[in-house]
Amino acid sequence: MNGVVGGIPTVYSTEVPGEVKLLPLPEDEFKKGSVKELGAFDDFRVRILPVLGPLPAVFGLYAATYITLDLGGKPLTDAAEIKNRRKLYVTLERNLSERQARAAHARGENEQGLQRTVEVNADDLALVFEDINAGRTTIPTQVVVQKPQAVHWDPSRPLSADNLAILENKDAKRHEKEVQIEGKSPAEVWGRDAADIVARRNEETRRCIAYRRG
């Protein structure tokens, strides 16, 4: 904007607000007269966003930290968005691709055991893993694991971002064997409750993807 290309360090949040709206103005304010006059200036909005106290404080403290370091000659040059996570998403994608190839081969579909580029990419997996599943496994117990795996949840439907589950490694192997190769239904192997949770998560993924690409 205004010809400025970049170069402004900034504090922000990657959080997408939920069901939050501008606070409505109480009825009696409207009765008192022109509500536009309640704003500090003519072109400033009248209603305010709800603010959770500690959050702006956190933003302010980030600012103070960054500036103090810079002024002191030790600038923060390596501040990265949740360091190294990108590798994780690429790994999830690669493992998913390998698993698909293995399973297809075991079912007799993929004679040469070739890996195809899967329909779900690292960015989709980032969304599903971080936002939809909060960095944990989908089915209970929902824990943070060292080597999470994204699996094609329901092989009767095509592989897509809204047909996944995050499992820990040993569960992913079991899913590959029993669901993808032997053909059992996911509910049969993991239980009705788990299947319901996965369904809800995938529904949420659908909504998010529509928002992202819409």
Place this chain on the structure above:
Amino acid sequence: MAKIRDSYVVVVGCGGVGSWAATMLLRSGVGRLLLIDYDMATLSSLNRHACATLEDVGTPKVVAMQKYFKKVAPWARVDVKIGLWRKGESESWLEGADYVVDAIDNIDTKVDLLTHCRKNDIKVFASMGAGAKRDPTRVQIA
């Protein structure tokens, strides 16, 4: 440390974000601050302002901060401007600053301030909106 004590930071916008930034900069040793905000402390400020007290309600936010800062670090020079930063009028307020904090919540003013700083090679750090957020773990610097 001496570099920090010799620094001059201008904080534009002294609400929920700016008041905390200013307070911690002061406590960290910044020797000179200019606090800019047109607004008064209100009851609703008390849920997030760094130092406004019940007694300060109805008085300018920057004055409340100046009083408080004097009790924390009386050796620091803390000036205030009770006014709105406006393009074409307020550029002189930033003269000599080593750093400017953009803690403005009005997008037009924000853009004007940032544009001015960038075009004039004034170091600026910007804060985006903290309203309607609840997850501190997602706060990033880029």
